[in-house]
Structures are given as structure tokens and as C-alpha cells.
Amino acid sequence: MAEDAGHEQWYLFDIEQLNCTRDVPWLFGVTHQPVRDFVYQLIGALLRVSDDRIRIIFPLVLESTGKVFFKHLVPLVDRCGYNQSLRYFASFHQEIEMNHNIYQDEKEELHNIEFDDNIYQEAVALIQRCFDSFEYLADHLEHQRIIFGNT
Template identity: 35%
Template sequence: MRHQEQFSDHPFFARLATDPPFERLAPFPVCLTFFVMTFQDILRLCDERATEPGYKSMVHRHRLEDAGHDRWFLGDLAALGLEPPAAAELFGERHRAARNASLALLSEALRARHDACRLTLLLTLESAGHVFFERVARYLARIGERRRLRYFSQTHLDVEKAHDVFEEDTDARIEAIALDQETRTEALQLIDRCYRELTGMFDAIEAQIAAGAARPALAPSRPRSAREAARGAAQGAALRVVRTPGPRAVRTPGPRPFARRAPRGDGGSPG
């Protein structure tokens, strides 16, 4: 809970609380693309590598419940009029922090030595997701966002809270798990690393948003009135140069650069 509370105090969420225009949050949400896509592989790898039946069932269920959320994300980008980044952009500087965090979290699924740590990884990401989706959904509701969204909606948050791991019997099973000291230490260190990576990613997102917000917005162009348009046309006509045709130059024959040889027998040199 300590990590979750600290994460909820992140400056990005503090910014959302001020209800800025959605356009002033760029590059959010496009900058989350790499993370959202990689998250599906994190789920898959945890599921494929879990072997102990008790953990396997919970990890597999978690994967099924979060399957397809990447398509929700892409659908929301389209609904918001945003293009998903092309490969060159996705692997460029602006998405570097998301790649760093995503790959670090992916490595946790690969190097975990116990299924308890794989389950811990998924539950940690779930706890951070609750903070994110709750804050974003409330922000969009406050600014009156009317476009049909799924990934960034209250519906997604409701789906997350309805996951099997929050059912009473599953929660009791998790609470009853007894870990040896080595595995417990490994799991706690994993939680620290996960929140450190997530915080670093949102640090970079917030820095990019702040840099964009510091640039003055361009004032919208004001349409000209009919009188202003007529005045501009008159001024343009007064300044227009009228070209009159001048005398055409008369070309006179000059010496040719090369004299063609005269045919033999017409008085020319025999050469």
C-alpha cells in the first residue's frame, strides 16, 4: 500500500486534478503505446512460465481478464483522433522511458525464480493500474469528454475491480499463501523495482507534458470581415505592377562558331 499511495501522489496525477484541456496533455496518451502493447506479453510470459497449479490458475485467469485491452487502447486513440506511432517513432527518444520501463517489467516475468513472484508482478501492476485508471476516468468525466472510450473509461476501471483476484475466495487464497524468507524477500524487492520503473516512466511523461505546456499556444486565426477583405484586395491592386510589352529584339546573323566543310568540287579547299 505504501508504494501505491506514493504513486498516487505523482505530479502527473496532480496535473490531472487541475483539469487541463486534454490537448495540453500531449504526448499523453500516445506515449503509453509501447507499455500497453508490452503488457500483453508480460501477461503471456507469466502464464506460460507458471508451473505450480495453485499459482498457475490465478495467473492464467488474470491473463484472460486483461486480454484485448491493447485493442481497447488503439480504439481509444482512434476515437480521440490520434495516430498510433510508427515503428521509427516508437523506438525514438520520446518513447524511450516507456520502452525502458516496459522491458524492465518484462524481464521480471522472465527471471522470476518462483511462481509467487510472477503473481506478485501481476498484482503490483494491477495496484498501479487502479490508481491510473481511477484518476484518468475522473479527469475525463470532469472535463466533459463525450467520445466513446473504453481503455480510459470508468468501464475499464470497473472491469479491473471485478477481476477474480478481488473475489473473496481468491483474496483469501492469496492471503493464506506462506512464503519462505528468501521468496518473500525476492517478492518485496520485485515490488520496489516495479514501482520504480513505473514512476520513472511517468516522470518522463510529466516532463514532456510540462515542456509542451511551457510553450505558448498559437492564437487561433481570426476570419477577416468582408470590408477587411475588400480593403486588402484594393491595396493589392494598387501595388500590382502592370507590365507593358516592349519592342521585340531583332536577331542578326553572326559568325557561326564552326564553319561546315564545303563539299569537294565546289571550289572549296581539298583539305
């Protein structure tokens, strides 16, 4: 989607601002294993889907979890003194997300999509797998917060 273009550039900008090394050992090191697992879980959940009507739900799940994520992340980044210098992990991104509503123009069409019981159950299962994956990531981040201090 055009309105979500550029997120990867914001992320890479933040990595530079935080002076993180971007090399293969850093990316595939043990520190980032839980984040990779999270991404693989999401990809796996999406690949299991048997119907395109269900795939439409996936970006909606990402948007809804993003709202919760930013609600907690932005104050943390601000307390750490990085809110003004970051783009992806800061209020810059949060404000952009809050100012667009995914599928807003197609809302009526989305509400008119029919699901039989099997497709509905599969859709609910996708949503649950995605939320479980986000919970896994949140648990990891909370564990890291405890280890490295109560910021």
C-alpha cells in the same frame, strides 16, 4: 486471464480515435523511448524472479498501480474532452477494472502460500522494482505534462 482479454483492442481503438500514426518510426521513435524502457524494466524484473510463488505477485502489482493510474488519468482525459470517445485510457476501462477483483476467488489460497525468508525478500524486491518502474513512467508523464501544458 479471461477477464483481462481485449485490453489491446481498446488500446488500438484509442490510438485510432486520437489519429495517431501506427508505424515502426512512431512506435520506436524517441518519443516512446521512456514507455519502452518502462515495459523492459517490468519484463526484466519478472524474468529475474526465481520462484513461481513470486510471479503470482506481478499481476497484483499491476492491478494496484492501475487503480492509482486511472484515478489520475480519467479526470485528465475528461478535461481534454476524450473520455466518451476512448476505451483504454478512459472511464470505460476504469469501470471494468473496478468491477473485478483479481484472484478474488483464490484469496484464501493466496494467503496460505508460504514464503521462506529468502523468497519473501525476493518478493519484496520484485514489488519495489515494479513500483520504481511505475514511478519512472509517472515522472516521464509529469515531465511531458509540464512541457505541453497544464492539462
